[in-house]
Amino acid sequence: MNIAALLAGLLSGIIGGMGLGGGAVLIIYLTVFNDTPQLKAQGINLLFFIPIAITAVIIYAAKKQIKWRVTLPLAAGGTLGAVGGFFLTDIIGGSLTARLFGGFLILLGIKEIFIKDKNKS
Numbered sequence: 001m002n003i004a005a006l007l008a009g010l011l012s013g014i015i016g017g018m019g020l021g022g023g024a025v026l027i028i029y030l031t032v033f034n035d036t037p038q039l040k041a042q043g044i045n046l047l048f049f050i051p052i053a054i055t056a057v058i059i060y061a062a063k064k065q066i067k068w069r070v071t072l073p074l075a076a077g078g079t080l081g082a083v084g085g086f087f088l089t090d091i092i093g094g095s096l097t098a099r100l101f102g103g104f105l106i107l108l109g110i111k112e113i114f115i116k117d118k119n120k121s
Helices: 003-017 023-033 038-062 068-114
Strands: none
Touching: 003 023, 003 038, 023 038, 023 068, 038 068
């Protein structure tokens, strides 16, 4: 068993269970350390996400932490966006997708460093 893969999966699961996007860890592991092409890494990430999402939804629903009236329209929009994103990624290819993903991570990191969250104070 590959220890690095086990740790990447564990960390991705923990972060994903917290609702913070564990796919970032998994995609970085797959593309950088496992030499997996970006588009395949995204597909693996989506498959990986299914059991984590189901588990998290069950736990959060049991704790009454889900506002269903807000969540269901968002889920419908997200589903449409996922279909559109799939076709868009197929059109623009893996190289540009990888650059966009990297740029998104950099911008998110900059935001986290420099922009104060009023709710955390």
